Amino acid sequence: MSFAVGDRVRVLTMNPPGHNRAPRYVRGHVGEVVRLVGDGRFPDESAVIGDAARREDIVTVAFAGPELWGPDSHTGDRVHVDLFVSYLEAVGERSDGGRTR
Amino acid sequence: MSGAGHHRNAELQARVNRLLDLAESRGVITRGQVDARIEAFGDRVTARNGADMVVRAWNSPEYRERLLADAGAAAAELGHAGGGYSSDIRLHAVANTPTVHHVVVCTLCSCYPLAWLGPPPAWYKSEAYRSRVVRDPRGVLREFGLVLPNSTEVRVWDASAEARYLVVPQRPPGAEELSEDAQRDLVTRDCLIGVAVPRLPAEVSR
Amino acid sequence: MLPGMAYANDVGGMHGFGELPEGGGPTFESVWEAQTFVLNQAFVAAGAYTLDEFRATMERIPPAEYYAMPYYERWLTALEHLVGES
Numbered sequence: 069m070s071f072a073v074g075d076r077v078r079v080l081t082m083n084p085p086g087h088n089r090a091p092r093y094v095r096g097h098v099g100e101v102v103r104l105v106g107d108g109r110f111p112d113e114s115a116v117i118g119d120a121a122r123r124e125d126i127v128t129v130a131f132a133g134p135e136l137w138g139p140d141s142h143t144g145d146r147v148h149v150d151l152f153v154s155y156l157e158a159v160g161e162r163s164d165g166g167r168t169r
Numbered sequence: 170m171s172g173a174g175h176h177r178n179a180e181l182q183a184r185v186n187r188l189l190d191l192a193e194s195r196g197v198i199t200r201g202q203v204d205a206r207i208e209a210f211g212d213r214v215t216a217r218n219g220a221d222m223v224v225r226a227w228n229s230p231e232y233r234e235r236l237l238a239d240a241g242a243a244a245a246e247l248g249h250a251g252g253g254y255s256s257d258i259r260l261h262a263v264a265n266t267p268t269v270h271h272v273v274v275c276t277l278c279s280c281y282p283l284a285w286l287g288p289p290p291a292w293y294k295s296e297a298y299r300s301r302v303v304r305d306p307r308g309v310l311r312e313f314g315l316v317l318p319n320s321t322e323v324r325v326w327d328a329s330a331e332a333r334y335l336v337v338p339q340r341p342p343g344a345e346e347l348s349e350d351a352q353r354d355l356v357t358r359d360c361l362i363g364v365a366v367p368r369l370p371a372e373v374s375r
Numbered sequence: 376m377l378p379g380m381a382y383a384n385d386v387g388g389m390h391g392f393g394e395l396p397e398g399g400g401p402t403f404e405s406v407w408e409a410q411t412f413v414l415n416q417a418f419v420a421a422g423a424y425t426l427d428e429f430r431a432t433m434e435r436i437p438p439a440e441y442y443a444m445p446y447y448e449r450w451l452t453a454l455e456h457l458v459g460e461s
Contacts, residue, residue: 087430091387092388093304103261105330107331109425111330114425114426115431116428121427142322144322145324147327148324149327150328150330181407182405184455185451188414188451188455197417197421198414202417207406207409207413210409254426277387278430278433287402291396291401295396295446296389296442297393297394300387300390303387309395
């Protein structure tokens with residue numbers, strides 16, 4: 069799966085038993101891809117099989133404060149989290165009108 | 170330190186001594202090399218490197234552009250090479266503007282641009298900072314003495330994967346009259362993490 | 376493997392950790408902390424284990440023990456485990 073800057077994404081709701089680098093506070097939440105970071109070893113695998121782990125793309129996702137913390141959060145504030153793409157699913161309409169999923 | 174504290178510290182030191190021996194016997198690193206690295210954190214691998222990059226960006230729009238496009242390469246230009254854990258780790262610089270303020274954290278562990286700034290301060294690694302700054306950045310910044318107006322948007326960067334973040338603060342008005350050395354003194358480690366902004370000493374401001 | 380699948384490290388958004396520690400303190404309070412820091416870098420660089428294996432091992436320290444440990448004791452505990460010293 070690959071994403072472009074501007075895509076809306078949701079972090080999967082998940083509770084894997086092993087190592088995982090999607091912080092709990094963003095799981096299930098929707099944000100926007102703002103930057104492509106490049107790739108890295110997929111941590112869930114790298115924690116078990118080391119350097120034999122597959123490589124995967126990482127994107128920076130910006131979450132609006134209220135999306136994560138509710139109405140008390142400042143509406144203009146954002147939290148950026150770097151996430152491996154298999155932690156994410158595409159959501160909603162793209163600006164070109166086509167559905168991504 | 171209390172007597173119990175001393176005892177505990179000695180116990181931990183003894184455990185580390187065993188690992189130092191093991192590392193040397195396995196050819197991983199010698200005690201001398203360990204000492205040399207620790208010494209580098211005191212002089213060469215420090216937040217001065219980040220300050221160097223910021224001040225160059227303040228004074229050269231071309232450097233600023235390169236810094237924001239590829240911070241690792243821009244750091245290397247000034248002799249501040251990366252290194253550390255893995256070649257997958259790359260630096261990214263984010264610049265404050267009159268309406269946007271950046272602050273960096275790692276909520277899952279304590280990822281930090283250590284190859285460029287040296288090891289992180291104790292508060293950066295604390296659960297208190299890591300738990301709160303994503304939820305209440307303005308409250309945390311206020312505790313650091315940084316009060317942001319409502320019109321400024323806060324961008325928190327949670328370094329959860331291979332990127333490490335460096336905040337490029339704004340140059341305070343009046344600082345352009347200072348030498349580059351004096352400008353570097355304004356850019357503290359806390360400014361590079363985003364919990365402070367550079368301030369002119371009162372006697373220099375006009 | 377240390378028991379349990381605790382994620383005591385995943386603290387973003389949690390309440391109750393209290394005041395921030397003082398800002399001005401040294402990066403390392405004792406020599407063993409700095410040595411632990413450098414040793415971990417060296418073992419990772421030598422390919423003894425990956426940073427993710429290190430993090431995963433540290434995360435599996437049971438939460439009550441994890442929070443009671445000084446920061447670099449968590450590192451030390453994980454390191455000992457990974458190089459077969461525990």
